[in-house]
Amino acid sequence: MTVTTPTPAPAPAPAPAPVADRPGRRGGGTGRWGRWDHRVSPYLYIAPFFLLFFVTGLFPLVYTGWVAVHDWDQIMGQGEFVGAENFVSVLTSDDFWRALVNTVSIFVLSSVPQVLAALAIAGLLDHHLRAATFWRMGVLLPYVVAPVAVALIFSNLFADRFGLINALLDTVGMEPVRWHSDRLASHVAIATMVNFRWTGYNALILLAAMQAIPRDLYEAAAIDGASSLRRFVSITVPLLRPTMIFVIITSTIGGLQIFDEPKMYDQFGRGGADGQWQTLTLYLYELGWTRADFGRASAVAVLLFLLIVVIGVVNFVISRRIASEESR
Amino acid sequence: MHSTRRRMLLATTAAATLALGACGGGSDENGGGDGEAGDGGGDITLSVATFNEFGYEDLLTEYEEQNPGVTVEHIKADTADNARAALRNSLGADSGAADVEAIEVDWVTEFQQYPDKFVDLSSEEVEGRWLDWKTEAVTLEDGMLLGYGTDIGPEAVCYRADLFEQAGMPTDREEVAELLEGDWDTYFEVGQQFVDETGIPWYDSAGALWQGMINQVEQPYETPEGEIIALDNPEVRELYDQVLAASVDDGLSAGLGQWSADWASAFQGEEFATMLCPAWMMGVIEGNAEGVEGWDVANVFPGGGGNWGGSYLTVPAQGDHVEEATKLAAWLTAPEQQIKAFEAKGTFPSQQGALDSDTLAESSNAFFNDAPTGQIFAERAEAVTVTPFKGPRYFEINTAMADAITRVDVDKTDDPDSSWDKFAAAVEELR
Numbered sequence: 004m005t006v007t008t009p010t011p012a013p014a015p016a017p018a019p020a021p022v023a024d025r026p027g028r029r030g031g032g033t034g035r036w037g038r039w040d041h042r043v044s045p046y047l048y049i050a051p052f053f054l055l056f057f058v059t060g061l062f063p064l065v066y067t068g069w070v071a072v073h074d075w076d077q078i079m080g081q082g083e084f085v086g087a088e089n090f091v092s093v094l095t096s097d098d099f100w101r102a103l104v105n106t107v108s109i110f111v112l113s114s115v116p117q118v119l120a121a122l123a124i125a126g127l128l129d130h131h132l133r134a135a136t137f138w139r140m141g142v143l144l145p146y147v148v149a150p151v152a153v154a155l156i157f158s159n160l161f162a163d164r165f166g167l168i169n170a171l172l173d174t175v176g177m178e179p180v181r182w183h184s185d186r187l188a189s190h191v192a193i194a195t196m197v198n199f200r201w202t203g204y205n206a207l208i209l210l211a212a213m214q215a216i217p218r219d220l221y222e223a224a225a226i227d228g229a230s231s232l233r234r235f236v237s238i239t240v241p242l243l244r245p246t247m248i249f250v251i252i253t254s255t256i257g258g259l260q261i262f263d264e265p266k267m268y269d270q271f272g273r274g275g276a277d278g279q280w281q282t283l284t285l286y287l288y289e290l291g292w293t294r295a296d297f298g299r300a301s302a303v304a305v306l307l308f309l310l311i312v313v314i315g316v317v318n319f320v321i322s323r324r325i326a327s328e329e330s331r
Numbered sequence: 332m333h334s335t336r337r338r339m340l341l342a343t344t345a346a347a348t349l350a351l352g353a354c355g356g357g358s359d360e361n362g363g364g365d366g367e368a369g370d371g372g373g374d375i376t377l378s379v380a381t382f383n384e385f386g387y388e389d390l391l392t393e394y395e396e397q398n399p400g401v402t403v404e405h406i407k408a409d410t411a412d413n414a415r416a417a418l419r420n421s422l423g424a425d426s427g428a429a430d431v432e433a434i435e436v437d438w439v440t441e442f443q444q445y446p447d448k449f450v451d452l453s454s455e456e457v458e459g460r461w462l463d464w465k466t467e468a469v470t471l472e473d474g475m476l477l478g479y480g481t482d483i484g485p486e487a488v489c490y491r492a493d494l495f496e497q498a499g500m501p502t503d504r505e506e507v508a509e510l511l512e513g514d515w516d517t518y519f520e521v522g523q524q525f526v527d528e529t530g531i532p533w534y535d536s537a538g539a540l541w542q543g544m545i546n547q548v549e550q551p552y553e554t555p556e557g558e559i560i561a562l563d564n565p566e567v568r569e570l571y572d573q574v575l576a577a578s579v580d581d582g583l584s585a586g587l588g589q590w591s592a593d594w595a596s597a598f599q600g601e602e603f604a605t606m607l608c609p610a611w612m613m614g615v616i617e618g619n620a621e622g623v624e625g626w627d628v629a630n631v632f633p634g635g636g637g638n639w640g641g642s643y644l645t646v647p648a649q650g651d652h653v654e655e656a657t658k659l660a661a662w663l664t665a666p667e668q669q670i671k672a673f674e675a676k677g678t679f680p681s682q683q684g685a686l687d688s689d690t691l692a693e694s695s696n697a698f699f700n701d702a703p704t705g706q707i708f709a710e711r712a713e714a715v716t717v718t719p720f721k722g723p724r725y726f727e728i729n730t731a732m733a734d735a736i737t738r739v740d741v742d743k744t745d746d747p748d749s750s751w752d753k754f755a756a757a758v759e760e761l762r
Contacts, residue, residue, distance in 0.1 A: 078423045078445055096760070158592045165596035183591075184742035270590035273730075276737035277744055277753070292416060294727060295441070 064308070071301035078295065089302035099303065101278050102286040103310075105190065109265070109282060110258035112194035113201075118251060120198070121205035122243075126235055128206065129213045139210065142203030153196055154267030161192040161268075183269060189280040196264040201257070205250050212246035213239055248322050255318050259311050260284055283307050375652050377659055380406040380429035382414035385481065385642070386676030390668050394659060401655065411435050421647070422448045428647040430656035431663075434478060436641045439469055440721045443477060450646040450653050451475040457661055464718040465681040469643055478643030479664040482678035484609030485711035486543060486637040489616060492700065493625030494604040498528040504702060508631040515544065518633040519577045525604060532585035532603045537578035537740035538733050539589050543607045543637045544570045545729065546719055552729070553722030561728050561758050568751070571736070575747045578740050588741045595619050607632070609639040610679035610708045617698045627700045630707045636714030641681060679708055686712060724761055731757040 071089055074082030093099050124142060132138055145153070160167045161182040169179040180188050216239065224234050240247075262284040266272045273289060274281025281289075283303060291300030381387060391403045406429055408414035415438055421428035422445060434442060442449070453476035461480040469477040488511060492502040500521075501507055511518055522533030534540060545551050548570070552561040561567055578584035585603040587594040597603065598619035606612065608628060616626060644660040646653060662668060666684030670691065673680055680686060686709045694705035735754035738745040745753070 077419060078448070080423065097756075162592040162596065164587075164593040166592070181742075184744055270588065270592075273734075276734040276742055292419070293730075295419075 067301045067304050070297055071305050073298055075297040075301070076295055077291065077297050082298075085298065089298045090306070093299055093302045093306065098278060098281070098286060099283075099306075102274075102281050102283045105186075105274070105278070105280055106259060106261070106282045106284075108187075109190045109193050109197070109261060109280070110255070112190055113197040113261075114251075114254045114258045116194075117198045117202050117205060117254060118247075120202050121209055121250070122240075122247075124202065124206040125209035125213055126239065128210050129239075139207060142206050144203070145199050146201065146204045148200075150200065150263040151267060153200060154264065157192070157196050157199075158268065161195075183275065184279070186277075186279040189268065189275065193261075193264050193268055193280055196268075197258070197261060200264075201254065205254065208250055209243060209246060212243050216242045244323075248319060251318055251322050252315055255315055256311055259307065259314065262288070283310075374400045374402070375655060376402045376404055377431065377652060377656055378404040378406055378429035379431040379433075379644075379659070379663075380408065380414065380417070381433040382408040382411045382435075384676040384678070385433065386672030386674075386678055387663065389675065390663060390671060394662060401659075403659065418442075418647075421649075425649055428649055430646065430650040430652055431660045432645050432647055433481070433642050434645055436468065436643070437726060439477070439643065440723050440725050442645070443469075443471060444723050446471055446475055446477070448648055449477055450648050450657060452477070452479060452646060452657060452660070454661075457664075460664070460666070460683065461681050462683060462686070462712060462715070464638070464715055465641070467718045468721075478645040479660050480681040481642045481644060481664055481669065481672075482611075483681040483712060484611055484638055484640035485679065485708050485715060486607055486609045486632050486639055487628050487707055487711050488605055488631055488633075489608035489612065489626060489628045489699070490605045491601075491603075491625045492627045494529065494531060494601060495525075497531075498525045498604075500525065500528075502627075504627050504629045504700075507627075507629040511629065511631045511633065513633070515573065515633045519581070519583060522577070522583045522605075523581060526581070526583060529604075531601055533583040534605050534607070535585050535587050535594060535597070535603045536589045537574050537584045537586075538736050539607055540574050540578070540584075541570075541733065541736055542639055543633065544574060545732075546637050546639065547634050547717050548719055549717055550720045551725075553720065553724055555720055555722070557722065559722075559724060559728070559758065559762055561732075562755050567732075571732075571751065572747060575736065575739050579743075579747075584740055586741050586743070588737055591741075599623065607637070607639075610704070610711075611640060611677065613696060613699060613704065614677060625700075626698060628696075628702045628704060628707060630710055632711060632714065636711060636716055638712075638715050641679075679712075681712075727761060728758055 070081075072084060072086055074085050076082065128135070128139055128142070163169065163179070163181055163183050166182065169182075172179055182188050182192050220238050220242075221234055224238060229237065261282055265274055265280050265282050265285055266288075268280060269275065272285075273293075274285045284307070287300050287303040287307070290296050290303060379387065379391065387405065391405055395401060395403055408417060414433065415435070418428060418432050418434065422442075453470075453474060457476075457479065462483070465480040465483060466476070469480075471477065488507075490507060495502045495507065501510060510521060519533075525531070525533050545567075548564075548566055550560070551564065551567060553559055578586070585597060587597050587602070598616065599622075606616065608616070613628070620626060644664055646656045646660055650656055664682070666680065666682040666688065669678075669680040669682050669685045670688055672678050673685070673691065674694075680691065685691060691705040691709060692703075694703075695701050696704040731754050734757075735745075735750045738750045738753070739747055
């Protein structure tokens with residue numbers, strides 16, 4: 004959206020109008036200062052964010068890359084320059100690849116159902132409900148609960164031998180699931196914790212976007228005889244496209260950086276005796292803080308960053324294509 | 332108009348939640364102030380960083396009263412792990428550490444790699460104050476003393492007298508001690524009889540037994556020369572095979588990972604009959620087994636003596652009041668004070684003078700059938716003869732070993748041989 008422009012927009016000029024020729028838009032600032040003010044001040048207004056980002060975001064990012072090419076002890080600090088040695092040792096380690104597979108598996112098991120469920124919940128909340136705020140706040144509750152508390156509750160649900168879920172399975176005559184020993188089962192359990200926490204949050208974001216959709220579109224569709232499901236699929240989902248992309252990308256980033264839930268899934272927080280649910284961030288933590296090897300930990304961080312960028316781009320392309328096809 | 336307002340409300344809520352979420356993480360890593368000079372001339376503030384329960388609350392007030400001009404600030408971390416992380420961060424950044432920092436025996440070796448970061452605490456005044464093995468563990472080759480001993484975890488055997496009775500075995504703690512007197516084989520043989528009789532596992536976890544076993548080996552994983560011998564040391568492999576044969580093949584272990592939710596729940600049932608039991612474990616058992624009657628403790632430990640856990644007070648060199656801090660640490664770890672800490676929170680003293688005291692000798696534990704626990708554990712402390720050499724890689728190698736045992740005993744995803752191969756791969760990576 005542009006700021007209000009009282010002057011009529013210039014008709015499509017045949018000759019490319021030089022920027023300096025444009026009349027001063029504001030009454031106060033005229034001449035050179037006014038033009039300078041007009042051109043520079045928007046950047047000044049957003050500068051604080053970028054300054055902050057440079058200090059707290061970009062600098063650590065670049066510095067991590069610097070640490071990754073050195074022999075670096077947590078306490079003794081910088082050592083020799085070793086080039087790509089840290090990367091080679093990480094990439095040739097089975098632990099890294101196992102952690103990568105675990106991360107992707109947990110990410111898929113959590114993000115996909117999460118976004119779908121969030122969409123469904125948002126769709127339901129978009130109807131006229133009594134005490135709407137109550138229900139909307141209700142879906143956000145799991146997000147407010149501290150992750151540690153969530154982990155405590157779920158560790159009782161998913162305990163291998165005396166857990167609630169296995170007890171229930173037992174009463175209906177099913178075999179207990181080995182939630183910690185079995186690799187896939189542990190991923191499902193962790194994904195459940197993640198979904199518990201984030202589904203409501205994503206639902207609210209999608210709901211906010213849904214409420215911005217003009218109501219007359221629905222009315223017109225209803226008059227044309229479209230069912231409510233049809234209206235949801237053909238109007239709501241396509242118009243949610245930008246928000247969907249946002250939700251998918253944030254949940255991708257969050258999903259690949261998942262740490263709290265696997266860390267607190269058992270009493271040791273290292274991802275299982277066989278690394279069944281050791282994610283990349285847990286692996287990074289083990290390298291950096293248990294083995295005090297900041298060099299290799301940073302190498303993992305850089306690789307994780309690249310992975311997120313790649314998956315994020317793929318995500319973006321796919322979700323854009325899908326959404327634009329639907330809107331056609 | 333109405334719907335815009337609603338939307339704004341929603342956005343505000345979402346933003347507020349985001350901010351709340353952001354507050355949730357971090358911000359607890361600060362190790363504490365570096366003891367800045369107080370307002371009056373010569374007044375100082377000392378900070379003491381501990382974790383869990385050291386029982387120091389009243390002692391610090393007492394110290395302030397005895398030493399006018401000194402204010403002591405107590406920084407308590409909720410878990411030992413958080414305290415370790417905070418101290419490591421402070422040492423790495425060369426600022427932020429407390430004047431007196433408590434460290435756990437398990438991290439002693441890793442901090443020994445950075446002697447320059449700590450003050451040498453050796454002095455004539457404190458010589459001979461502690462049990463020899465307690466001091467040996469923090470004494471460097473050049474004679475530097477890294478920390479003052481606080482408590483120790485001498486190990487006995489805790490058992491369920493009611494389950495022993497079911498198996499037709501003696502239940503009196505003296506008789507049980509006699510029955511179990513001997514090496515690990517004796518412990519396993521008695522266990523086999525018990526299991527044959529009742530069908531209930533003998534102990535909770537193979538990993539817990541490993542802690543007891545490996546702490547009786549002089550040089551388990553590394554040599555003082557810095558060589559990693561974990562894979563070549565026949566003793567390690569023998570103990571590994573022995574504990575897993577007994578645990579899995581003979582079914583003596585309940586297969587519960589210590590500290591897991593399952594393990595904690597198991598105390599409420601009849602899931603196992605004995606536990607290797609350092610002094611501090613009594614509190615854990617009492618908490619988990621609330622309402623269960625029959626726990627008792629026998630003055631015996633397979634293969635002699637054993638110690639599990641215990642802490643030290645160190646003085647980081649970065650502090651501003653190193654001398655005053657050393658004085659405070661020495662005072663806190665003197666026998667008289669440690670007895671008071673023991674009475675407050677049950678931290679078992681490591682000081683020779685405290686071990687001989689009457690207060691300790693007279694203390695007993697109602698939950699454990701009024702066992703004279705002070706006397707029993709004082710004797711168990713005397714029985715510790717071996718101080719295993721723990722090199723800088725001890726923690727990581729032992730963690731890999733604990734994983735190897737868990738894979739076979741708890742997860743049942745590997746057999747002893749394949750699990751050993753994975754352990755070997757993990758150790759190779761450390762070389």
